[in-house]
Amino acid sequence: MKVDFKVTGKTAVITGAGGIICGEMAKEMAAKGMQVALLDLFEDKAQAVADEINEKGGTAIACATDVLKRESLEAAKKFVLDHFESIDVLINGAGGNKKGATTSCEQDFFHIAIEDLRWVFDLNVMGAVLTTQVFGEVFAEKKAGNVINIASMASMIPLTNTIAYSGAKAAVANFTQWMAVHFNQNYGQEIRVNAIAPGFLLTQQNQFLMQKEDGAPTERGQKVLDKTPMGRYGDPIEMAGPVIWLCSEAASFVNGAVIPIDGGFSAYWGV
Template identity: 50%
Template sequence: MTASVKALNVKDKVAVVTGGGGVICSTMAKALAVHGVKTAILDLNLDAAQKVAAEIKAETGVESIGFSANVLNRESLEAAKKEINNQLGKIDYLINGAGGNAASATSKVEQMTPGDKLEDTFFGLQLDGFDKTFDLNFKGTLLPTLVFATDMVEKEKGGIVNISSMNSYRPLTRIPAYSASKAAINNFTQWLSVHFAKTGVRVNAIAPGFLLTNQNRFLLVDEKTGQSTPRGQKIMNGTPMGRYGVPEELTGTLLYLLSDWSEFITGIVIPVDGGFSAYSGV
């Protein structure tokens, strides 16, 4: 006899999505709502969070509420949790999507050569930029987990998905702080998955490849010609599928990691990268 296929078992669950006002995380929240997951959209920008929540409710009919919260301020997160519990119920899932990079932690040149101005190289990187980037990416994953995962531990069931990056495996030139902070998220994901393993709470991560967004478009596409910049062409050359990903292509992996389809999976980081991580360049 063929065994029956498990149900996703996500309907009517409650998910907190940090950075939910942005393109990637709002797309993730909308995809969860399609499957009946109630969402709390957290963002520094309250208008952006509420706009996404309103769109979700209008498009799916599933409850979604936008909140202003700072992932680097525990009191702010605890205040949001209180409201989420009051309005949506206990939390089942957490998507740690807030993150970013600082210009002052970005070098002007990709590789240092003799004769370069030191301020354009590694030596011109600013410590405050490193602090800002590490805080946003790593502490901005740590603090929401400290606040929102308590509901899951009490329920003895839940799922946390951290948003890493292919930079965590193969650091990109010019952005050492961002790459290193995402590598820290991978390590934290594994550590926490072991720590929580007997509580019923699973912890995994998604490592997106290259997506073309408003934040990086100016670096990857020549505005005058519409063609790839040299940096953008390097990405295309290193991605076997030969294109950028889109946010919607992250949602299947997200749903899988939160659902009962992956209930024996914890502590992994899944690349969604068009083959970038598998390709040697030859």
């Protein structure tokens, strides 16, 4: 067996592809020769990424998709298969947090709205489960495939304030391991399910927690930087390399893993 990092010719479906992190992944995957189908609730955002990829000589399509509606996912699957005939990789990238589902000096735990908690759990957990149900059937039928979930540092230890996000991402990590076993035991040994666990990146969804309006770190942001041995936030592009590795045959025996990409955050306890 040769170590093969090539991904040329593989087809990937990416949910949440209009976002910064998954958009950067998609661009890098296309640059390495993969065909990418970009699924997002906001089609204009996914289409903008697809246009950039296609203008640079890559191959990308975009599709408006609600990961919490099976009929929307089924329509997206048909759209992708009509264009690309087969699917090799599914990246469950749709997810995120919201301010209403976090505790703060303005909002205590006892008054967080259940609707806000449910929104975070549904998007991160049920979105990944439902999308894997729909697209995973393709892998089950051909007895080969590759699912990559987006976990978090919060999957490993709950982060203060983010009650819903921490619980949801812990569930994503657990689902990753469960699904890896389920696919192998029932549909063949050539299906792999893994997750990456990004450390702290500045995104639209968490910037209010990490950075003041003038760009200086909040108290929480400074704590994160102090506990990250590399002393900085991650860049979305730094998530792409490990994902491309997981897409390749170089990771052919990596299954059920949740891989930290965190600048050493999970290795350091502050002492």
